[in-house]
Amino acid sequence: MSRSVELIDVEMTFGKARAVEKLSVAIEGGEFFSILGPSGCGKTTILRLIAGFMQPTGGRILIGGRDMVGIGADQRPTSMIFQSLALFPLMPVWENIAFGLEVRGVRKADRRKRAEELLELIALPGYGDRMVHELSGGQKQRVAIARALAVEPQVLLLDEPLSALDLKLRQHMRAELRSLQKRTGVTFIYITHDQSEALAMSDRVAVMSAGVLQQVAPPLELYSNPATPFVARFVGETNEFPGRVERVADGMAAIETAHGLFTGRSGANLKVGDQAIVYVRPEAISLAAGADANGLHAVAEQLEFEGATAMLHAKTDGGYRLSAALPHHRLAEAPTAGTNVRLSFAASQALVLAHA
Amino acid sequence: MHSLFQRFGVGLGSVILICVATWLLGMVLAPNLMMLDFSLRPNLMPAQIGGPDDRYTLVNFTALFSDPVHRGIFLKTIWASALVMATTFVVTYPMAYWLAKVARRKAVAFVTVALIIPFWINEVLRTLAWYILLAFNGPLNVVLTSLGVIDAPVRWFSDIGVLAGMVYAYILFMLFPVYNSISTLDSAQVEAARNLGASTLQIHRRIVIPHAKAGIATGCVFTFMLAAGSYVAPALLGAPGSRWFTEIIYNWFFEGGNWNRGAAYALVLLALCMAFVMAALRIFRVNLADVAK
CATH class of the missing domain: 3.40.50.300 (P-loop containing nucleotide triphosphate hydrolases)
Structure with a gap:
């Protein structure tokens, strides 16, 4: 062309x-x-x-x-x-x-x-x-x-x-x-x-x-x-977990954050010891606790029904407010406000970028 | 009227009503009716007034059109006023567009003040300034001869002097309506036209002028009427060959002592101006309410 x-x-x-x-x-x-x-x-x-x-x-x-x-x-x-x-x-x-x-x-x-x-x-x-x-x-x-x-x-x-x-x-x-x-x-x-x-x-x-x-x-x-x-921030919604790069290998990076060690796909030019942020889309976070996935604890605060999905706002132990999009068919198991929830996201769904 | 009473009460409402009625009837209608009455009676000796000769006649009106000099001056006043109007528009339009669409805020404020300040001075004095400028041994002739533009001083006191004085005197009456209407034009329309390939001339002809139509009509009506009814500029800046119809009217009243003839001439001028306003509104396809805004 x-x-x-x-x-x-x-x-x-x-x-x-x-x-x-x-x-x-x-x-x-x-x-x-x-x-x-x-x-x-x-x-x-x-x-x-x-x-x-x-x-x-x-x-x-x-x-x-x-x-x-x-x-x-x-x-x-x-x-x-x-x-x-x-x-x-x-x-x-x-x-x-x-x-x-x-x-x-x-x-x-x-x-x-x-x-x-x-x-x-x-x-x-x-x-x-x-x-x-x-x-x-x-x-x-x-x-x-x-x-x-x-x-x-x-x-x-x-x-x-x-x-x-x-x-x-x-x-x-x-x-x-x-x-x-x-x-x-x-x-x-x-x-x-x-x-x-x-x-x-x-x-x-x-x-x-x-x-x-x-x-x-x-x-x-x-x-x-x-x-x-x-x-990452401007296009779509995203959750951010800042931390320090611990390991970089095979296109994946492990980051020590305030919520634990998270693994995600590595962005360009990441080195061990760098300050970095783990970006996770709300729809990548689920209520189920996967074995190989990154997991974190939070307290459910609010559930916003948006039609096809419902947005769960939860506060982590570290005080960070994250959002997770729950698909329609899982609304039945949606937690009520104030209950403890265990959330997880797959490493392939997380992206690690150097701190700007 | 009902809403007037409802809003201000019967007392204040009545006062307003009486004031407006007094104004309209006493200050506008009555003098014009008196003029009409004067114009339709012959000019008589005091002793004859109320006598058998004092009856309605059209002689004052027919006199205007049968006297070749007066008829000529009347017709010339019409076209010369139209020329003043057209010249004022040509001079004003680029400035109005520049002020409305191109100039920065500071420049607009500066130019507006610069244009308004001279208008704090009385019209007679402003015209007198032109009288000095255009004098035979005045600055304009000195500058032009020293620059070699003209070989010998020019007698500016003529149609040209009258035109210059009037265009200057009435420029704001054209500028502000045209400026106002152009500034309501969305600049994106000018850009859109440009973007579609229109030249500057085409943009003004097809987009800006049609949009500013009401303002242009207002400005034209103002300048034409002011020019047709002008007395100072032709009296000061004119020559015997460039007499204005208002001067003839003045002469009938104050020198000829024939108020009846003067009233008839004044009414003809009034009728002309009204006809012009109506024609302008028809041509520009705007209504009176738009112009009054």
């Missing part, structure tokens, strides 16, 4: 503030690529740099192999979907969709025809003459996508476009965005702070924190093998 967007040592500073630190990443053609991070981590800055609303203070941006230096936002083969959607309220739907064609001097009849085709694509046929304010949130969303696709961009840039929608609609739009991306084959670069969104839709996810790229990986890899403590 060809490289669609390539960032090489891209840096961005605003006065003294550093928004993006030397960042390099290559995004493949036709990929659904998400950039995930908390607000203020620099992800929107990256999107605006790719769109051409700003010029980077260092490094290069290539789109379709072409260096974008000095090329303005109106000349780039990118199209952006804004957080606020930024539909033009004074134009009917079809003119919104055909705006990019209008400014390119396409004749009115052709514009109208293309707008109708795109309305078919987004499953809103016959909506061309409506005004934007007559549409529902999800329909506006789709019109914004159609407007962005009308100019046949190589890359579609999406800036948290689903954040204004309610949960049900958001989940529906996720699936729709994903299928639209597959059908059109356009590279999607999707910005979000919502990890479930990023995990659900993307081919690959880049996690950012404070302007620094933490990890670029497919969703499953990101969830099961976070490269840094930040990723």
Whole structure:
């Protein structure tokens, strides 16, 4: 596959503030690529740099192999979907969709025809003459996508476009965005702070924190093998047991923690004597006491029913509050508050990373 | 009216009602009706008033249109006011856009204050400043001749002087409505248009100006009416060839001693302004309530 967007040592500073630190990443053609991070981590800055609303203070941006230096936002083969959607309220739907064609001097009849085709694509046929304010949130969303696709961009840039929608609609739009991306084959670069969104839709996810790229990986890899403590904490829920590395062998590490000796898969560059943290996902902790597993004692504090699972909050002897996700079929044996519980997790389900 | 009494009680409610009614009837309606009455009567000697000759006639109105000089000045006032309005808009729009969308907060505060301070001074004095600037031996001619832009001093007191003085005098009446309406535009819309490939001109034509329509209409209505009713700028900065219709009205009242004719001319100017407002609202497709905001 060809490289669609390539960032090489891209840096961005605003006065003294550093928004993006030397960042390099290559995004493949036709990929659904998400950039995930908390607000203020620099992800929107990256999107605006790719769109051409700003010029980077260092490094290069290539789109379709072409260096974008000095090329303005109106000349780039990118199209952006804004957080606020930024539909033009004074134009009917079809003119919104055909705006990019209008400014390119396409004749009115052709514009109208293309707008109708795109309305078919987004499953809103016959909506061309409506005004934007007559549409529902999800329909506006789709019109914004159609407007962005009308100019046949190589890359579609999406800036948290689903954040204004309610949960049900958001989940529906996720699936729709994903299928639209597959059908059109356009590279999607999707910005979000919502990890479930990023995990659900993307081919690959880049996690950012404070302007620094933490990890670029497919969703499953990101969830099961976070490269840094930040990723482990930010993507999904996790329990943390800090301690000291006792042994490293065969990709496994043993850590002496306040709760006992735990074994887990070893992250990169662990040495005996290092300070490290054992990360365990709530769903990896179970009530059963496995023989070869890591075990710990705790006092049950609270049980939160969440539907498919129930989250057990328990306090360990060391005073740490951990959470364990109990599957639905085991709810019958869920402990009541105040009782002692014995919990365990398999070594293969735990990850040990050096203390950041 | 019921809610007025409910809110303020019968006592205070009545006072408010009487005040508003007195204002509207006594200060707005009555003078205009008196003007109308004046305009429809012939100009008579005191002894003849109330006599057989004192009856309603349209002679004052027909006089305006049968006198070629007055008719010419009237028509010129219309198009010259429209020119003032258009020039003010052209001068103001880039500044309004810059203030609303581009400038930083500090720059906005500075420029706004710099624009407002001159308006603390009376309009006559401000126009007098232009009178000095544009004088035949004034600074503008000195600078332009020393720079070699012009060979000999220019007589600015003419249509150009009047235009300059009026554009300057009414700039804020255009600037603030246009600025206000542009600042309510979501900047993402400008970026979206840019992102879809629109040039700067296309962005303004298709996105910014349609959005700012109500503000532009308000500014245009203000400047046109102020220009049409202006007296100081044409009196100070004009030449005999650039007389304004207001000067004719003034002359009928204070020099010609013909109040009836003056009242008729003033009413025609009023009707013109009202027609202009209605036409502007129709063209811009905004309603009066939007403009008043």
